[in-house]
Amino acid sequence: MLEIRNLHAEVNGVEILRGIDLVVKSGEVHSIMGPNGSGKSTLAQVLAGRTTYAVTQGEVLLDGKNLLELEPEARAGEGVFLAFQYPVEIPGVSNSYFLRAALNAVRRYRGEEEVDAVDFLALVRAKVAALEMDPGLLKRPVNEGFSGGEKKRNEILQMVVLEPRLAILDETDSGLDIDALRIVANGVNALRDPRRSFIVVTHYQRLLSHVVPDFVHVLYAGRVVKSGGKELALELEEHGYGWLDQQFAQAARA
Amino acid sequence: MAMAGSISNLPRRREREQARAATMSTEVRDRYHELFALREQGGGVADAAWSTGLRHRGFERFAELGWPTTRMEDWRHTNPAPLASLEVTLPPAGRVLNGAARRILNAAPVLPGATDRLVFVDGCYAPGLSYSSARAGLVALPLAVAARAQEDLVLRHLASIDGGESGALSALNQAFLADGAFVWLGEEACLEGLVEVIHVSTAGDDCRPAATFPRTLVVAGAGARAVLVERYVCAGETTHFANAVTEVYLAPDASLAHCRVTETSARSYHVSSTVVHQHAGSVYRGHAITVGGALVRNDLAVALDGVGASAVLAGLFVADGREHLDNHTLIRHNRASCTSRELYKGILADHATGVFRGKIVVAPLAQKTDSRQTNRNLLLSQGATIHSQPQLEIYADDVKCTHGAATGRLDEESVFYLCSRGISLPDARGILTGAFAAELLDGLPSETLGEQLRDTLHDRVGLVRLC
Ligand SMILES: Nc1ncnc2c1ncn2[C@@H]1O[C@H](COP(=O)(O)OP(=O)(O)OP(=O)(O)O)[C@@H](O)[C@H]1O
Ligand SMILES: [Mg+2]
Numbered sequence: 001m002l003e004i005r006n007l008h009a010e011v012n013g014v015e016i017l018r019g020i021d022l023v024v025k026s027g028e029v030h031s032i033m034g035p036n037g038s039g040k041s042t043l044a045q046v047l048a049g050r051t052t053y054a055v056t057q058g059e060v061l062l063d064g065k066n067l068l069e070l071e072p073e074a075r076a077g078e079g080v081f082l083a084f085q086y087p088v089e090i091p092g093v094s095n096s097y098f099l100r101a102a103l104n105a106v107r108r109y110r111g112e113e114e115v116d117a118v119d120f121l122a123l124v125r126a127k128v129a130a131l132e133m134d135p136g137l138l139k140r141p142v143n144e145g146f147s148g149g150e151k152k153r154n155e156i157l158q159m160v161v162l163e164p165r166l167a168i169l170d171e172t173d174s175g176l177d178i179d180a181l182r183i184v185a186n187g188v189n190a191l192r193d194p195r196r197s198f199i200v201v202t203h204y205q206r207l208l209s210h211v212v213p214d215f216v217h218v219l220y221a222g223r224v225v226k227s228g229g230k231e232l233a234l235e236l237e238e239h240g241y242g243w244l245d246q247q248f249a250q251a252a253r254a
Numbered sequence: 255m256a257m258a259g260s261i262s263n264l265p266r267r268r269e270r271e272q273a274r275a276a277t278m279s280t281e282v283r284d285r286y287h288e289l290f291a292l293r294e295q296g297g298g299v300a301d302a303a304w305s306t307g308l309r310h311r312g313f314e315r316f317a318e319l320g321w322p323t324t325r326m327e328d329w330r331h332t333n334p335a336p337l338a339s340l341e342v343t344l345p346p347a348g349r350v351l352n353g354a355a356r357r358i359l360n361a362a363p364v365l366p367g368a369t370d371r372l373v374f375v376d377g378c379y380a381p382g383l384s385y386s387s388a389r390a391g392l393v394a395l396p397l398a399v400a401a402r403a404q405e406d407l408v409l410r411h412l413a414s415i416d417g418g419e420s421g422a423l424s425a426l427n428q429a430f431l432a433d434g435a436f437v438w439l440g441e442e443a444c445l446e447g448l449v450e451v452i453h454v455s456t457a458g459d460d461c462r463p464a465a466t467f468p469r470t471l472v473v474a475g476a477g478a479r480a481v482l483v484e485r486y487v488c489a490g491e492t493t494h495f496a497n498a499v500t501e502v503y504l505a506p507d508a509s510l511a512h513c514r515v516t517e518t519s520a521r522s523y524h525v526s527s528t529v530v531h532q533h534a535g536s537v538y539r540g541h542a543i544t545v546g547g548a549l550v551r552n553d554l555a556v557a558l559d560g561v562g563a564s565a566v567l568a569g570l571f572v573a574d575g576r577e578h579l580d581n582h583t584l585i586r587h588n589r590a591s592c593t594s595r596e597l598y599k600g601i602l603a604d605h606a607t608g609v610f611r612g613k614i615v616v617a618p619l620a621q622k623t624d625s626r627q628t629n630r631n632l633l634l635s636q637g638a639t640i641h642s643q644p645q646l647e648i649y650a651d652d653v654k655c656t657h658g659a660a661t662g663r664l665d666e667e668s669v670f671y672l673c674s675r676g677i678s679l680p681d682a683r684g685i686l687t688g689a690f691a692a693e694l695l696d697g698l699p700s701e702t703l704g705e706q707l708r709d710t711l712h713d714r715v716g717l718v719r720l721c
Contacts, residue, residue, distance in 0.1 A: 048674045052666075076676035088671040092689025097720050101685065102675035109676060141689075158675060 001026045001197055002166055007058035009046050016042045016053070018222035024166070027194040031208055031233060032201045034219035035241045040201045041085050043219070044170045047199075048082040049075050062166065076102075077109025079165025083155035083172045085201075090142040095154065098142045099124060103161055127160050130190070132183050148175030156187045167191070168199045173207035185210030205237045220244050279320045282338045286316070289344060289465075290429055304401040305431050308413055312428025319422035328421070331609045331641040332580040336549055337523055340495050342465035344430070345376040355380060355454045362452060362487050362517075365700045369447040370394040372435045375454045377466040379433050391443025391478070393436065397469060400436035408436060411473050411503055421553075424527040427467045427499040434469030439478035439508070448481035448700060455488035455496060455522070463493040463523075470500040474508035474536075481699045486516040486524065493548075494519075498526040504536035506560060511539040511699040517710060518547030520575050527553045534560030534589070541698055542569040542598075544579055545710055555584040558592035558620075569598035570694040573606035574714055580609035587620040587653075594624075599694055600631040601687060602638035603715045613645040614657070620650050627657040632690050634664065634683070634715060684718035691717060 002024040009017040016039050024030050032040050046053050047060065049072030060067040062078055070078065090098070104114040115123065128135050133153055143151050152172050159167050169188070173181055188198065188211050200211060208216075208230065216232040217224045218241075225244065226232070290313050293299060299309070322334045355375040364371065372394060373383035379396040386394055393400065401408040413428055435451040453468045470484060488494050496518075504510060518524045524547050530538050544550055556565045571579045585594045600608040610629045631640045644657040664686050672682035691711065695704040711717035 048670075050670055050674075071679065072670060072673040073676050073678050073682075076674060082674055084671070088665075088668050090668050090671070090686070090689065092692045093685055093720055098672070098675075098685075101677055101681070102672075105678065105681070106676035162675065 001063055003059075003061045005059050007043075007046070007060060008056045009042060009053040010056055011042075011053050015056070016222050017046065019058070020219075020222070020224055022217065022224060024197045024199060026197060027192075028215065029192070029198040029200060029211060029213045031213040031216045032199060032219055033203065033216060033233065033236055035244070038219045039222045040219050041170055044082055044085075044168045044199070044201060047075075047168060048072060048080060073105065074109070076162070076164075077106050081159050081162055081164030081167045083152075083159060083167065083169045085170040085174075087143045087146075087151040087155055089144045089146075091144050093142050094138070095140055095142050096121075096124065096138040099138075099158060099161055102158065106162055124157075124161060127157060131157055131160070131187055133157060149177060149180050152176055153180060153184060156184050160187055160191060163191070165195070166197050166199070168201070170201045171203065172200075173202050173204060181206060182210060205233050208233050218244070221248070275323050275325075278335065278338055279323070282321045283317055285341070286426065286429070287313075289342070293344060293430070299432070302398060302432065304405050304409070309429055309431050312413075312425050312431065315425035316422050316429055319425060322422055328582065328611075331607075332549070332551055332578065334551075337495070337525065340463050340465075340493075340523065342495050343462040345378075345464045345466065355383060355456055358454050358456060358487055358489050359383065359452070362485055362706070365448060365450060365483060365702050367447040367700065368450045368483070369445075371450045371452065372396065373452045373454065374433065374435075374468060376456055376464060377432055377453075377468060387447075389445070391440035392445055392449070392480070393438040394449050395436050397434040397436045397471060398432075400438075407438070407473070408471065411501065412469075412471055413501070420527060420529075423497055423525050424499050424553075427469065427497045427527070430465070430467040430497075431469055432467065434471070435484075437470070437472045437480075437482060439474040439480050441475035441505075442477040443475065443480070444478070445480040448483055451482070451484045453486045453496065453498070455486075455494040463495050465495045465497065468496060468498040470498070472500070472502045472510065472512075474502075474504050474510055476505040477507045478505070479509040481511045481513075483513045483515070483700065483703065485513075486518070488517070488519055488522050492521070494522040496522070496524045496526075498524070500526070500528040502528070502530040502538065504530070504532045504538060504563075506533040507535040508533070509537040511541070513541040513543065513698060513700070513703065514552075515543045515545075515703070515707070516547070516550065516552070517545045518550055520546060520577055521548055523547065523549050525551045528555070530554075530556040530565070532556065532558050532560060532563040532565065535562045536560065537563070538565045539699075540565070540567045540569075541694070542567070542571075542581070543694070543698075543707060544569070544571040544581070545707070545714060546573055546577055547579060549578045549580075551580040551582070553582045553584075555586070556594070557586045557588060558594065559588050561589045562591045563589070564593035565595070567594070567596040567598070568694050568697055569596075570601070570691055571598070571608055571610075572601045572691075572711055572715060573608060574603040576605050578607045578609075582609075582611045582613075584613045584615070585625070587614070587616040587623045587625065590620055591622040592620065592624075594626070596627040597694070598629045599691065600629075600640055601634065601691060601711075601715055601717075602631065602640060603634040605635075605637040607638070608640045610640070610659075611643045611645065612657070614647070614655065616646075616648040616650050616653050616655065618649045621652045623650060623653040623655065625653070625655045629659040630690075631659075631661040632664070632687065633661060634687065680716055681718055684712070684716040685720065687715060687717045688720045692720060
C-alpha cells in the first residue's frame with residue numbers, strides 16, 4: 001500500500017533524510033524508533049506534504065499513486081493522516097468547527113456527501129465519549145491552552161473522525177498519563193482494519209505493548225539501519241542506541 | 255560629481271515641490287470655491303437658511319487651512335494629492351434614484367431590530383427607503399427637518415464640539431453642509447433595537463466624480479442608552495468622493511454603541527472625521543469597520559471630558575488590490591478616572607496599504623487614567639504594507655497606560671496543520687484570516703451585521719466564516 005523508495009529530503013541545504021526505503025502493506029502496523037534528531041518527524045512531515053522539507057530524490061507511492069505530487073490536502077483526501085508530535089494551537093477557531101471542516105473537506109474529496117451540523121455533533125460526541133475526552137474541548141479553540149495530553153488525545157480524535165487509510169502517529173504517546181495511554185491505544189486498536197495501516201513513531205515500548213506492531217524499524221541519521229519484529233523494540237529499550245554510534249564509528253574508521 | 259550635483263539640486267527640488275503643492279492647493283481651493291459659489295447662488299441651498307452661517311464659516315476655514323499635504327505630520331503616510339485632483343461635481347439636489355439605491359441597499363439589508371432607518375442617496379434624504387418608529391425618547395430625523403423644527407437644539411450642538419482641532423477636510427464638509435442624520439436621545443431613554451443611518455452613493459462618472467458631504471449629529475441625554483449603526487455603501491462602477499463628519503455628544507452616564515461601517519469600492523474615495531465628546535460616567539463603544547476604497551481616511555477623536563467616562567474603540571480595516579486605508583484615532587483623557595480600551599486590526603492583501611496612528615493624550619488633570627491600546631495587522635501578501643504608529647503623551651503621573659503593535663503574516667505551521675486535515679489552501683488561509691478578525695466581528699452589537707460583513711470579507715480577502 002505505501003512504498004517509500006530511496007527518499008532523500010533536506011532543509012536549508014542540510015540533508016536530513018538520506019535514502020529511506022520502507023514498504024507498509026495494508027493492515028500492517030509499523031513502528032519507527034530511533035534517537036532524537038534522527039529524522040523521524042521529518043519523515044512523517046514529508047509524507048504529509050510539508051514543503052519546508054525539499055525532497056531531492058526518491059519516490060513515495062500510496063496505492064500506486066505518487067504522493068509527492070499531491071498537495072497536503074489531497075494527501076489527506078487520499079487517506080494520509082499525521083498525528084503531530086507538536087500539535088499547533090489555532091486561536092479563534094473552535095475545535096468542533098475545525099473537525100467538521102476537515103471531515104467535510106475529505107468527504108468532498110472522496111465524492112461523499114457532506115455531514116450537516118446535527119449529524120456531525122452526534123458523530124463527534126460518540127467519538128469524544130469513546131476517547132474519554134472532556135466534551136468542553138470541542139468548544140474551545142483548537143489546542144489553545146490544551147494540556148500536553150489533551151493535545152495528543154485531540155489528534156487521535158481527529159484521526160478517528162477522518163478514518164484515514166494510513167495513519168502516522170508521531171510520538172502520540174509522549175505526554176500521556178498511564179490511563180490516557182491505554183485510552184489512546186484502544187482508539188488506535190479500534191481503527192485497526194485490514195484496509196488501514198499505521199506508522200507509529202515512538203521512543204518507548206509502553207505504547208507498543210498496547211498497539212502491537214508487525215514491524216519495528218530503527219532510523220538513524222536519516223536512514224533505516226535496522227528492521228525487525230516487535231521484539232526489536234524490547235531490545236532497544238534494554239540496550240539504547242549506543243551500539244549504533246559504535247557501529248558507525250567503526251564504519252567511519254574502516 | 256554626480257553626488258555634488260544632486261546635493262546642490264536638493265534645495266531647488268524642494269522649492270519646486272513646494273511651489274507645485276502651493277499651485278495645487280490654489281487650484282483645489284479655486285475649484286471648491288467655484289462649486290461653493292455656484293451652490294450658494296444657484297438655489298441649491300434655498301431651504302437651508304438655518305445653516306448659512308455654518309457653511310460660510312466652514313468655507314472660510316477651509317480656504318484658510320488649504321488642502322493637506324504629505325508635509326503635515328498627520329498626512330505623512332497618506333498622500334492627499336489624489337483627493338485634491340478629483341474634479342468633483344455636486345450631485346443634482348433632490349434627485350433620488352430609488353431603483354438604483356435599492357439595488358445597492360441589497361448589500362446592506364435591514365438589520366433585525368432596526369426600529370429606525372434613515373437612508374440618504376447621494377446626500378439626499380430618501381423618505382421612501384426610510385422609516386421611523388416614532389418612539390418616546392428618540393428623535394431620528396434628517397438634519398434639515400430637525401433644524402426647521404428645533405433650530406436651537408441642532409445649532410447648539412452642530413459643529414460645536416470639535417474644539418478647533420478639525421482639519422481642512424472637515425471644514426469642507428461644513429461648507430457643503432446639506433443634509434444628514436440627527437439622532438437625539440432623551441434623558442434616561444433606554445432604547446431597545448438599533449437606529450440605522452445609511453448613506454448610498456450612486457451618482458458620478460469617471461470624468462466628474464460626485465462629491466457628497468454627509469453629516470451626522472448624535473445627542474444623547476443623561477443616562478440614555480442606544481445602538482447606532484452608521485453605514486456607507488457605494489456603487490462599484492463609478493468614482494465617488496464622500497467627505498463625512500459625525501459628531502457624538504454624550505451627557506453624563508449616557509451610553510452609546512456606535513458602529514461606523516464604510517464599504518467603499520476600489521475606485522472611490524472616503525474621508526471622515528468622527529468626534530465624540532463624553533461627559534462624566536458616559537460610555538462610548540465605537541466599532542469602526544472599514545472595507546476597501548481607493549483612498550480612505552478615517553479620523554476618530556474622543557474627548558473624555560468628565561470624571562469616570564470610558565471609551566472602547568474597536569476597529570477593523572480590510573483592503574486588497576492597490577487600496578489605501580488610513581485610520582487616525584485620538585483619545586484625550588482630560589479628566590480623572592477615565593478608561594479607554596482600543597483595539598484596531600488591519601488585514602491587507604495584494605498591494606494594499608494600511609495606516610494606523612493611535613494617539614493618546616493624558617492631560618495633567620487626568621489622574622487615575624487607565625488606558626490600553628493595541629494594533630495588530632495581518633499581511634496576506636508580500637506586496638502589502640502597514641504603517642503603524644502608536645503615540646502616548648502623558649502629562650499626569652498616576653496613570654496606567656499601555657500600548658502595543660504587532661504585524662505578522664499567516665502562520666505557516668497553522669496553514670499546514672489545517673491543510674494536512676484535508677482543508678484546501680485558500681480555505682485554510684481564509685479560516686485563519688477569519689480567526690484573526692473574529693473578535694471584532696463577534697463584538698458587533700448586531701450579529702446580522704457581523705454576518706453581512708463576513709460575506710463581504712469572504713469576497714474581498716477569502717475570509718471564511720467560522721460557524
Ligand atoms: N526546519 C528545520 N531547520 C533546520 N533543521 C531542522 C529543521 N527541521 C528538522 N531539522 C533537523 O533535522 C534533524 C531531524 O529532526 P526530526 O525532528 O526529524 O528528528 P526526530 O527524529 O523526530 O527527533 P525527536 O525524537 O527528538 O522527535 C534534527 O537535527 C533537526 O534539528
Ligand atoms: Mg520527532
